Amino acid sequence: xxxxxxxxxxxxxxxxxxxxxxxxxxxxxxxxxxxxxxxxxxxxxxxxxxxxxxxxxxxxxxxxxxxxxxxxxxxxxxxxxxxxxxxxxxxxxxxxxxxxxxxxxxxxxxxxxxxxxxxxxxxxxxxxxxxxxxxxxxxxxxxxxxxxxxxxxxxxxxxxxxxxxxxxxxxxxxxxxxxxxxxxxxxxxxxxxxxxxxxxxxxxxxxxxxxxxxxxxxxxxxxxxxxxxxxxxxxxxxxxxxxxxxxxxxxxxxxxxxxxxxxxxxxxxxxxxxxxxxxxxxxxxxxxxxxxxxxxxxxxxxxxxxxxxxxxxxxxxxxxxxxxxxxxxxxxxxxxxxxxxxxxxxxxxxxxxxxxxxxxxx
Amino acid sequence: xxxxxxxxxxxxxxxxxxxxxxxxxxxxxxxxxxxxxxxxxxxxxxxxxxxxxxxxxxxxxxxxxxxxxxxxxxxxxxxxxxxxxxxxxxxxxxxxxxxxxxxxxxxxxxxxxxxxxxxxxxxxxxxxxxxxxxxxxxxxxxxxxxxxxxxxxxxxxxxxxxxxxxxxxxxxxxxxxxxxxxxxxxxxxxxxxxxxxxxxxxxxxxxxxxxxxxxxxxxxxxxxxxxxxxxxxxxxxxxxxxxxxxxxxxxxxxxxxxxxxxxxxxxxxxxxxxxxxxxxxxxxxxxxxxxxxxxxxxxxxxxxxxxxxxxxxxxxxxxxxxxxxxxxxxxxxxxxxxxxxxxxxxxxxxxxxxxxxxxxxx
Numbered sequence: 256x257x258x259x260x261x262x263x264x265x266x267x268x269x270x271x272x273x274x275x276x277x278x279x280x281x282x283x284x285x286x287x288x289x290x291x292x293x294x295x296x297x298x299x300x301x302x303x304x305x306x307x308x309x310x311x312x313x314x315x316x317x318x319x320x321x322x323x324x325x326x327x328x329x330x331x332x333x334x335x336x337x338x339x340x341x342x343x344x345x346x347x348x349x350x351x352x353x354x355x356x357x358x359x360x361x362x363x364x365x366x367x368x369x370x371x372x373x374x375x376x377x378x379x380x381x382x383x384x385x386x387x388x389x390x391x392x393x394x395x396x397x398x399x400x401x402x403x404x405x406x407x408x409x410x411x412x413x414x415x416x417x418x419x420x421x422x423x424x425x426x427x428x429x430x431x432x433x434x435x436x437x438x439x440x441x442x443x444x445x446x447x448x449x450x451x452x453x454x455x456x457x458x459x460x461x462x463x464x465x466x467x468x469x470x471x472x473x474x475x476x477x478x479x480x481x482x483x484x485x486x487x488x489x490x491x492x493x494x495x496x497x498x499x500x501x502x503x504x505x506x507x508x509x510x511x512x513x514x515x516x517x518x519x520x521x522x523x524x525x526x527x528x529x530x531x532x533x534x535x536x537x538x539x540x541x542x543x544x545x546x547x548x549x550x551x552x553x554x555x556x557x558x559x560x561x562x563x564x565x566x567x568x569x570x571x572x573x574x575x576x577x578x579x580x581x582x583x584x585x586x587x588x589x590x591x592x593x594x595x596x597x598x599x600x601x602x603x604x605x606x607x608x609x610x611x612x613x614x615x616x617x
Numbered sequence: 618x619x620x621x622x623x624x625x626x627x628x629x630x631x632x633x634x635x636x637x638x639x640x641x642x643x644x645x646x647x648x649x650x651x652x653x654x655x656x657x658x659x660x661x662x663x664x665x666x667x668x669x670x671x672x673x674x675x676x677x678x679x680x681x682x683x684x685x686x687x688x689x690x691x692x693x694x695x696x697x698x699x700x701x702x703x704x705x706x707x708x709x710x711x712x713x714x715x716x717x718x719x720x721x722x723x724x725x726x727x728x729x730x731x732x733x734x735x736x737x738x739x740x741x742x743x744x745x746x747x748x749x750x751x752x753x754x755x756x757x758x759x760x761x762x763x764x765x766x767x768x769x770x771x772x773x774x775x776x777x778x779x780x781x782x783x784x785x786x787x788x789x790x791x792x793x794x795x796x797x798x799x800x801x802x803x804x805x806x807x808x809x810x811x812x813x814x815x816x817x818x819x820x821x822x823x824x825x826x827x828x829x830x831x832x833x834x835x836x837x838x839x840x841x842x843x844x845x846x847x848x849x850x851x852x853x854x855x856x857x858x859x860x861x862x863x864x865x866x867x868x869x870x871x872x873x874x875x876x877x878x879x880x881x882x883x884x885x886x887x888x889x890x891x892x893x894x895x896x897x898x899x900x901x902x903x904x905x906x907x908x909x910x911x912x913x914x915x916x917x918x919x920x921x922x923x924x925x926x927x928x929x930x931x932x933x934x935x936x937x938x939x940x941x942x943x944x945x946x947x948x949x950x951x952x953x954x955x956x957x958x959x960x961x962x963x964x965x966x967x968x969x970x971x972x973x974x975x976x977x978x979x
Contacts, residue, residue: 271713305921328921350938353633374879377877377937398880403880513713515739516710516739522764533896534896534897558689558953587920588920592954593976614956616890616893617633617636
């Protein structure tokens with residue numbers, strides 16, 4: 256009754272659309288390229304599973320040499336713990352009794368759970384819940400210029416480190432940041448200043464965790480870091496091409512779409528709307544790159560339609576019924592829209608994987 | 618192991634976030650208000666289920682007087698046929714053998730299936746598949762200024778109507794449009810001109826279907842229409858407030874969020890990112906309205922974080938751990954992110970419904 260996604264051996268161009276597909280060769284190359292850089296740089300690597308939310312993809316990342324994984328929410332971490340992953344860093348402030356209970360249950364069953372905190376409120380909540388439990392490792396999140404979570408100064412970071420170390424059921428684990436791209440000097444300055452203060456207090460930063468895909472290949476410019484986290488690199492997307500991280504041929508995810516209408520000479524309507532491509536602009540004015548028609552502009556999305564402006568297309572224009580491939584602006588949000596992901600090699604389906612942590616946003 | 622969403626009788630403010638919740642009283646009032654307008658206007662009403670994707674909500678809409686439902690994709694229609702709905706209009710060009718087979722199977726098991734077409738290619742595909750089947754009813758989609766799908770002129774519409782009527786397994790069912798808001802005169806002009814041509818050819822437009830929530834209460838200004846379709850009205854959202862369709866107190870959907878960080882005096886970080894609120898801007902520069910802090914601006918979203926600018930907040934500012942309610946820019950895409958929807962009355966959970974057609978984008 257419900258959609259038959261795909262079967263191994265089928266051509267991806269025979270599949271009903273819209274459908275995201277992953278190129279196995281590009282996936283493997285992306286994993287190998289980044290792991291090899293991290294190895295050469297003496298950095299441990301911790302892939303962020305938010306991009307794929309699929310345990311078997313994380314398995315490929317760990318088999319290539321990653322030390323563990325990064326999750327953003329507890330419910331994601333639960334899915335990956337179920338799948339056998341043991342070294343999990345949740346880079347999120349965990350607050351509230353329901354989440355603290357889940358965290359304690361998760362900490363009881365895996366050995367390498369770690370979380371972050373950026374406030375006395377978060378630390379107090381953790382300390383209160385873990386006082387009579389197996390201790391939880393907590394890192395201090397630092398805002399090194401990213402402008403999201405994190406303490407603002409090395410002094411604050413050192414104070415929170417001391418607070419964690421003084422907590423009954425808590426172990427101080429080190430530092431973590433999610434930086435702006437190309438801000439390696441600022442990250443290093445923040446980290447090194449904090450480490451000096453923390454060491455003066457008799458503590459050790461066992462983990463110093465830097466992150467992000469866009470300037471990943473500059474991770475070695477942060478010598479204080481012991482590890483790097485990145486998610487998007489595994490599939491790559493249009494925003495990573497623009498950031499200079501990769502080329503078009505490194506994008507492992509395409510969304511297959513069908514042209515469903517050609518109302519005018521300059522307009523094509525495709526069957527991928529915001530419920531297939533997501534609406535993330537990430538600074539772009541349009542909604543993805545059509546591989547077969549690079550001069551076509553996906554000018555607008557409604558939920559199940561994409562409106563494509565063909566006015567700049569020289570030569571052939573797409574016809575009704577024609578299938579096209581789209582490189583999305585942002586791959587991570589596309590993964591979160593689909594229950595299953597179809598993998599292929601040279602256009603032939605290899606496997607269909609459940610996106611096991613899809614929708615796990617708690 | 619996985620999220621316990623909510624249980625009847627719990628306070629919504631005790632639930633783990635992020636979590637979308639639906640106010641039962643506002644939901645009922647939205648359904649009653651629009652149905653009552655349609656009844657008074659002599660228009661049949663066909664709610665679009667894309668907004669909620671939940672059969673029991675569509676049941677409320679039909680019990681209030683709606684004649685049938687509107688789906689955008691076959692896989693949505695399959696879910697609602699399974700739930701017992703019989704009068705379903707799929708407002709989409711159906712192309713390709715896999716979808717045509719699904720459509721034939723669906724047409725064989727419900728009596729009121731209807732689809733639209735806006736090209737000879739789509740009609741030829743339908744005619745070829747249904748030649749030896751129970752006939753399928755097909756409406757012609759008209760672009761009355763919306764700039765998405767649809768034929769451009771009444772002449773083209775009449776030609777396609779004749780083509781459908783000549784198709785072996787096809788019945789011509791009438792006309793359909795998805796118009797721009799506040800373009801009732803243009804819609805009426807297109808419809809009436811097309812009807813005149815179609816009638817001259819000896820055909821009848823049994824259904825003339827207009828649509829859209831933003832200027833829904835002007836639907837009576839299109840006298841040629843026999844029915845109106847609308848989805849968003851059932852929950853409403855920030856874009857519908859701006860369109861003048863409703864007020865803040867008519868918004869039935871809120872996304873519950875928790876403040877997880879207060880890195881600076883002017884910045885709060887909440888646990889709703891693009892994977893909970895979606896990134897649809899719909900002309901706004903920010904990402905939703907915080908009920909408790911209307912002067913706060915959700916300035917940016919990453920996947921699991923919302924960055925809130927508090928600089929314009931006079932008086933009290935949100936604290937770490939505090940729960941807030943967000944009216945999203947666009948409710949329909951939020952529904953598509955969550956496997957379950959929590960309903961409440963005065964803040965007390967009444968029921969949790971599976972979003973049965975979530976992710977059905979084929």
